[in-house]
Amino acid sequence: xxxxxxxxxxxxxxxxxxxxxxxxxxxxxxxxxxxxxxxxxxxxxxxxxxxxxxxxxxxxxxxxxxxxxxxxxxxxxxxxxxxxxxxxxxxxxxxxxxxxxxxxxxxxxxxxxx
Numbered sequence: 001x002x003x004x005x006x007x008x009x010x011x012x013x014x015x016x017x018x019x020x021x022x023x024x025x026x027x028x029x030x031x032x033x034x035x036x037x038x039x040x041x042x043x044x045x046x047x048x049x050x051x052x053x054x055x056x057x058x059x060x061x062x063x064x065x066x067x068x069x070x071x072x073x074x075x076x077x078x079x080x081x082x083x084x085x086x087x088x089x090x091x092x093x094x095x096x097x098x099x100x101x102x103x104x105x106x107x108x109x110x111x112x113x114x
Contacts, residue, residue: 045072074109077102086113 039047049068077095084090092102106113 077105077111081113
């Protein structure tokens with residue numbers, strides 16, 4: 001059965017998100033041998049992406065760039081807002097973005113300011 005392109009894209013995207021979110025061990029996963037708190041953010045993300053590609057194998061995938069960016073942006077913005085006690089201007093400054101850019105990102109990622 002052939003899916004419509006947009007339906008197939010959604011299914012592949014959900015599968016990729018599930019693989020990225022899964023913490024099942026892979027023998028070569030450096031997160032199992034190194035205390036993850038010792039890793040830089042870049043090192044941690046690199047290890048997770050390597051783990052993703054190992055699990056992906058030969059399966060079809062697309063949209064990884066947007067998925068990874070969303071998964072990094074969401075907690076970064078949420079934590080900045082929390083740190084700034086909801087002050088969007090202060091959060092935008094610490095993130096190094098314009099307040100309007102922050103608002104656009106919050107809307108795109110459906111982040112509620114508490």
